Amino acid sequence: MSRKPYVREFANTTWFFRQARYMRYIGREVTCIFIGAYTLLLVCAVMRLSEGQAAYEAFLEALRSPASILFQLVALAFALYHTFTWFNVTPQAMPIQRGEEFLPGSIILGAHYGGWVVLSLVVLFLAGVF
């Protein structure tokens, strides 16, 4: 008897619709585009700053337009989603063993969220918010 295995094609463009977990994964990956876009916005800010006070103030004015505010809100929401989803898998990616036990995942998660809060406070302090 000869063998004739049947090979099923992998749906390269639609596979992520197959299961909800794949959609969550794609969500985590796609949201990085908005983080990249916001980074470009920061690069633009530095460029305008280097061109002098007038250019920088015009840039700040442009940031206050409705479209710009909408973009920043969307970027913030997606950045938060991206951050939460990545932070939540850190106990899996870097388990810490202490003797005959693993450190609870909640401690690793807590350290990440704690570090995030501290860094955010430092940035806000440097920005003169406090």
Add this chain to the structure above:
Amino acid sequence: MSERQIQLEVLRYNPETDSEPHFQTYSVPCLNEWVVLDALNYVKDNLDPTVAYRWSCHMAVCGSCGMMVNGEPKLACKAFIREYSDNIRVEPLVHFPIERDLVTVADDFMEKLTRIKPFIIPKEQRPVSAGEYKQSPAELLTYKQYTLCINCMLCYAACPEYGSQPEFIGPAAITLAHRYNQDSRDGGRDQRQEVIATHEGVWICSFVGACSEVCPKHVDPASALQQVKVASTVDWYKEHLMPWGKK
């Protein structure tokens, strides 16, 4: 014991007569305690003896009865009928060629498993008279979880990276490599790194995490793969930034 009638849709493929697979539906009277494997056995014993599928232990130890149950990679012996509606669809594990009906061709996985040398490679040859290799509970803990893999290949069916890039060594094989690398009695890490610290090794993985979600033994392959990435990155920095240091 309560009984209910389910419609079991089975993907059929006969390599001698079929050009492509098709579904065949069987009406199966199931007891509430049954698993999908029991329903398949009922079909085989009472309705259609030609249905082909793999199984052996019926208790989630042998890893033979992996299949797609309503699109989800499952062990048929661990998928309880009571958790499903009256229509259950079973297909062979995706990402593997179909040999016949629910039986897949596992050659690719077996070849990859062999490549990662899934056995202890002693650091140095010792005579038996030197005694046993001692290992502390803490040393055992570093890899114990990864010894629970039963090679059922559900993680390969769950992994879209393996589906799109079949050269990927894949979750179970890399996890097993990590299991031996972590073992204090082993000295074969350099040999295994040549296979797993490569693009077709761990770097194809983008941490979808589906492998860990479907693993019936809670091995958490995604965790092992991320640890291999971290260790391989540390290797790279040591080699390029501290060439005088020992790897």
